[in-house]
Amino acid sequence: MVRTMCWKICVAMGVCVSALFASPVGNPAFPRIIKEGFYIPSDILVSVRAGYEGDFVSDARLNQTIESSGRVDSFVQNINSGTITLNVAERVDFYSILGASQICADWRYEVPQNNTFVVNRAQLETLTQFLWGVGARGILFQTETLTLGIGGRYSFTNPDPVWLLVNAVNQNIAGAKCRWYEWQFDLDFAFQIDLFIPYIGVKYSGVRVKLGHFPEPIAMNAATTNHFEDRIPVGVVLGCSISNGKYFMLNVEARLVNEEAMTISGDLRF
Secondary structure (H helix, E strand, C coil), rough: CHHHHHHHHHHHHHHHHCCCCCCCCCCCCCCCCCCCCCCCCCCCCCCEEEEEEEEEEEECCCCECCCCCCCCEEEEEEEEEEEEEEEEEECEEEEEEEEEEEEEEEEEEEEEECCCEEEECCCCCCECCEEEEEHHHHEEECCCCCCEEEEEEEEEEEECCCEEEEEEECCCCCEEEEEEEEEEEEEEECCCEEEEEEEEEEEEEEEEEEEECCCCCCCCCCCCEEEECCCCCEEEEEECCCCCCCCCEEEEEEEEEEEEEEEEEEECCC
16 A cells, blocks of 8 residues: 555656756755665764755746846756765755756847847857855654755856857857856655655745856847846745665655756765
């Protein structure tokens, strides 16, 4: 019965994730999932985990601000990172992220021409370059199977543009810069069913992107800078972790409403 329920939950989550392609939230039960490590005894107050995190955003759902108005048609971001986590008493995680990020963006803006307005379409891609982040999560309440947790995170990257097209024509990008950062807070519930720990939660976040120092116009009124920010700050998180409580755990997460994104991550406890 329990195993049947587990498989139904996993299949349902898999369907949600496959329908999708800013920063991962993670399972609120992460601090307590792996109870036994390779080297550090389980009765020690502090333990260390290391892992991988792949975050794939198919659309960050951003708006243009300041220089222009209107939606950013598409904002795609792929991030591959390593993570180091310091766990305290299986109640609190402090972690850092070091990795690489690439951004692809597609937006439109109006320019005056012959007493009317013409819509230009801009497309941008950046190099895959360094990204860093820091975060923390803690357990507010727990029973044998239920966990209520809270977390927060900040991530930053400053990749260089590799090309810019305006109406499918290559533009000069000498000296151009792209800066992206995101901060977020989340509140989540997790429930353990045998090896599976599904979770659901909400997050409140802020995404900011600055495109600057472009030699060519990329926004209204011939502006050579543009700013993007999230349309909706509140999103929904769905995920599931798998672990037998020893050495290793695997996690899959989907984020909806304010963005369309999927994250795959795994941790080893030392």
